[in-house]
Amino acid sequence: MGAAWIVYRKEVIEILRDRRTLMAIGLAAIVTPVVLGVISQVATKTATQTYTIGYTGDIPQGLGELLSATSLKLIPVSDPAAAAKAQVDLGVTFRPGEIDDYYDPTRQSAQIADTRLQTVLGQYAAAQAAAALQSRGVDPGILTPFRVNSFPLSSPIKAASNAFLSFFLPYILITMILTGGFSAALDSTAGERERRTLEGLLLTPAPRSRVLLGKIAAVTTISLVAAVAAIGSMFVALSQIALPGPSGSTHISVSPVAIPVMVWVALLIAISFSSVTLALGTFAKTFRQGQAYVTPLYFITIFPASIILFIPDFNPSLAYYLIPILNAVLVLRDAIVHNTVDWLTLGVTTLSLVATGGLSWYAALRLFTREALLTRS
Amino acid sequence: MAVERLEKTLGKNKVLRGISFAAQPGEIFGLLGPNGAGKTTTLRIISTLLSPDSGTVEVLGFDTKKAPEEVRRRIGVVTADIGVYPRLSARENITYFAQLSDVTDEELRRRVDSVIERLDIGDFASQRAESLSSGQKQKVAIARAIVHDPQVLMFDEPTSNLDVLASKEVREFMVESKDHGRCVIFSTHVMHDAERLCDRITILHEGQVVASGPTAEVRGDKRELEDAFLELVGER
Numbered sequence: 001m002g003a004a005w006i007v008y009r010k011e012v013i014e015i016l017r018d019r020r021t022l023m024a025i026g027l028a029a030i031v032t033p034v035v036l037g038v039i040s041q042v043a044t045k046t047a048t049q050t051y052t053i054g055y056t057g058d059i060p061q062g063l064g065e066l067l068s069a070t071s072l073k074l075i076p077v078s079d080p081a082a083a084a085k086a087q088v089d090l091g092v093t094f095r096p097g098e099i100d101d102y103y104d105p106t107r108q109s110a111q112i113a114d115t116r117l118q119t120v121l122g123q124y125a126a127a128q129a130a131a132a133l134q135s136r137g138v139d140p141g142i143l144t145p146f147r148v149n150s151f152p153l154s155s156p157i158k159a160a161s162n163a164f165l166s167f168f169l170p171y172i173l174i175t176m177i178l179t180g181g182f183s184a185a186l187d188s189t190a191g192e193r194e195r196r197t198l199e200g201l202l203l204t205p206a207p208r209s210r211v212l213l214g215k216i217a218a219v220t221t222i223s224l225v226a227a228v229a230a231i232g233s234m235f236v237a238l239s240q241i242a243l244p245g246p247s248g249s250t251h252i253s254v255s256p257v258a259i260p261v262m263v264w265v266a267l268l269i270a271i272s273f274s275s276v277t278l279a280l281g282t283f284a285k286t287f288r289q290g291q292a293y294v295t296p297l298y299f300i301t302i303f304p305a306s307i308i309l310f311i312p313d314f315n316p317s318l319a320y321y322l323i324p325i326l327n328a329v330l331v332l333r334d335a336i337v338h339n340t341v342d343w344l345t346l347g348v349t350t351l352s353l354v355a356t357g358g359l360s361w362y363a364a365l366r367l368f369t370r371e372a373l374l375t376r377s
Numbered sequence: 378m379a380v381e382r383l384e385k386t387l388g389k390n391k392v393l394r395g396i397s398f399a400a401q402p403g404e405i406f407g408l409l410g411p412n413g414a415g416k417t418t419t420l421r422i423i424s425t426l427l428s429p430d431s432g433t434v435e436v437l438g439f440d441t442k443k444a445p446e447e448v449r450r451r452i453g454v455v456t457a458d459i460g461v462y463p464r465l466s467a468r469e470n471i472t473y474f475a476q477l478s479d480v481t482d483e484e485l486r487r488r489v490d491s492v493i494e495r496l497d498i499g500d501f502a503s504q505r506a507e508s509l510s511s512g513q514k515q516k517v518a519i520a521r522a523i524v525h526d527p528q529v530l531m532f533d534e535p536t537s538n539l540d541v542l543a544s545k546e547v548r549e550f551m552v553e554s555k556d557h558g559r560c561v562i563f564s565t566h567v568m569h570d571a572e573r574l575c576d577r578i579t580i581l582h583e584g585q586v587v588a589s590g591p592t593a594e595v596r597g598d599k600r601e602l603e604d605a606f607l608e609l610v611g612e613r
Contacts, residue, residue: 006476010465017464196460200521203424204477205449371387371427 003206007214008221011188015222020183025222028176028230033237040241051113054083057094063124070120072113089113165258166333171302172230173262173332174325177270178277178298180226181219185274188215189281190290198373208369212278216361219274220267227266261335261346265328268353272324273301275360282367301325321348324356378423378529378560383432385418392418394584395432400562400577402528405555407575407592408564411610414581416564420533423562424454436529450479453522455547457534460518463507467498467517470506471524478525492520496550512543519550530554531562536570548574568603572596582610 015021053067054077064074072090077083080091084102089109091102101117103110130140192198201211277294284290314330321327327349335341367373378400385393392415400406408416421427423434425445434441436448461470471489480488493502496516501509506517515535523530532551536544551574555561565571571578572592579589587609588595592602599605 003477006473010462010469010473013469014462014464195463196458197462198460199426199456199458200454200460200474200518201477202426203449203452203454204474205446205479206477207446 003210004214004217007206007211008217011184011215011218012221015184015187015218018183018187021180021187021222024180024183025226025229028180028226029233032172032230032234033241036234036237036241046112049112051090051109051116052088053090053092053113053117054080054088055092055094056080059094060124062127063120066120066124067117070116072116072120084110090117092117166336169231169234169258169262169336170329170332171306172234173227173266174269174301174328175298176230177223177227177266178273178301180230181223181270181274181277182294182298184222185215185219185277186281186284186287186290186294188219189278190284190287191281193284193373194286209365212361212365212368216271216274216278216364219278220270223270223274224266227270231262231266255336255339257339257341258332258335261341262332264346265332265349265353268350268357269325269328272353272357272360275357275364279360279364279367282364282373318345318348321345322352324352327352378437378562379433379435380419380423381433381435383419383422383434384430385415385422385427386430387418392584393422393429393432396579396581396584396586397432398579398586398589400529400560402560403555403558404576405551405561405563405574407571407578408562408581409566409568409571409578409606410581411566413583415584416566416581417533419581420454420531420562420564423448424452424531425449450525451527452529452531453525453527454531454533455515455519455522455535457537461506461509461514461521464505466503466505467509467513467520468493468502470517471498471520474521475524480525488524488526492524496520511538512540512546515539515543515547519547523554527559529560529562531564533564534566535563536565536567568601568606572602578602580606580609 048071050071050073052073052075054075056077056079059074067074075088077088077091080093080100081102082091084091085104089103089107090113093100093102099121101114103114105111126143129143133140133143192201202208276297280293280297281290284293316330321330327345331342331346331349334345380399381397382395383393383397384391384395396415396419398406398408408419410416418427422429423436423441425441425448428442437451439447439451441448461467462473465473468489471492472485475485475488493499496519498513498516498520501513506514509517515538519535530551532547535547539547548570551561551563555576563571563575575592577589577591578595580587580595588605596602596605599608
């Protein structure tokens with residue numbers, strides 16, 4: 001039996017008997033549905049919530065009914081500007097031929113209510129203009145010199161759900177791969193030093209490269225199990241939870257192309273991360289010190305994933321696909337949103353992540369074979 | 378086993394300054410010295426964990442620099458740091474090290490059962506190591522060090538964390554190993570143990586050999602080995 005396989009089997013047994021790792025995997029499976037449930041509830045509540053408008057003056061005829069139909073409730077106040085700061089979501093003063101609109105941009109409810117108000121006022125103004133023209137015998141059609149016919153090339157609901165998945169799924173995938181293997185990687189390196197089992201292990205004739213290979217394979221397996229648990233539970237949750245869309249609530253589903261891409265990318269990230277965390281863990285003297293080394297790694301890696309969140313239309317050149325993690329997020333986004341695989345970007349991403357894993361493995365091996373590993377107390 | 382003009386510097390500290398000695402099969406060879414004398418560094422070089430700056434070590438004809446894996450295949454090391462995998466049972470710990478030491482699948486069960494029986498581990502062989510006492514853990518550590526039947530056994534302060542009974546068992550095991558023709562290296566700063574067990578000794582002080590030879594010869598006309606040791610290291 002090969003040394004790498006012996007080490008792999010022993011590491012997996014030990015990891016599966018470790019409560020910390022089992023808790024991480026269990027949390028991975030539980031957290032995602034909970035987060036999605038909360039998002040669904042908040043989104044549904046936001047979509048159906050009634051916002052308040054404090055007003056003075058005479059309400060233009062018919063506008064009150066229109067606002068009420070859009071879940072905007074009118075409440076008479078003495079000072080709309082003051083009321084808009086806390087008492088109500090918006091403040092409005094109706095004057096003949098004019099409407100003063102007061103809102104606090106720091107309040108999210110004020111922004112949503114204002115968007116709704118502007119839409120309603122736009123429709124009301126158009127209807128008033130049309131009625132005035134008609135009373136003068138003029139065809140209201142002159143207000144719309146051309147008609148716009150929209151032909152969406154894909155389902156708007158699907159597009160919205162893809163946009164949601166394109167940032168949520170990579171985020172979950174990366175987080176769970178990292179946190180799932182985090183404890184296992186530290187336990188099999190820094191933990192080995194702390195428990196003083198490392199010297200015994202290095203005294204065996206097994207080549208250190210094989211020992212390290214077995215450890216990386218074990219951590220990769222656990223990372224993937226955590227990721228699969230998280231993604232699997234996410235899809236189960238998505239099939240049960242409806243998110244509000246432009247035309248009623250909808251269930252989100254992932255495109256068939258995205259699934260193999262996701263599995264491939266998950267495998268690459270898991271191997272790469274396992275090597276990096278093992279290298280950092282080998283450098284640490286204790287589990288606690290290892291945690292101090294690895295925790296910043298989480299923030300460093302999650303940052304590129306966040307770019308997609310803040311720049312949804314980020315359209316990078318090929319060179320960006322050389323940046324580890326960002327490339328994985330981009331490839332996943334392309335597969336989810338466009339339902340296609342660009343083999344060139346996938347190839348560059350694969351090369352980049354394999355190189356990252358290889359370099360980290362080499363660094364871990366160098367650290368694993370240095371004398372200071374045993375002599376530095 | 379032959380150590381020739383061994384030198385080693387760790388950081389800024391010159392730990393070994395050209396030490397030489399040799400140990401034979403069927404004897405307990407004592408490597409004595411105060412803390413910091415270089416005993417553990419010497420054993421780590423012999424067991425290929427550290428590389429010497431200069432000098433050579435040969436174990437059963439294999440040079441530690443040229444054939445480290447062959448050397449590790451033929452040695453067993455027991456230290457005071459009783460490192461066992463806490464979430465593995467005693468049997469799993471021993472089996473793991475047997476497999477890594479190239480014990481064949483056919484031989485594995487017989488070898489593991491044999492050391493479990495020899496070291497009286499049977500009663501707790503299925504228990505996880507985290508629930509074992511220090512003495513029981515030390516037995517597991519010895520079992521894993523000898524499961525591949527090494528011809529050279531090295532004990533580095535093996536009793537320093539053990540109670541009286543457990544220490545006695547370790548000492549008995551060392552004598553038994555010697556009787557079976559193994560070369561036993563015993564590193565300690567406890568002169569009493571060395572005097573009782575060792576056929577020959579080498580005393581290290583500040584990285585140098587200050588005395589070497591049969592135990593009785595090194596003791597000379599002193600009442601106890603400790604008196605001779607203190608004189609040699611300049612404390613008396």
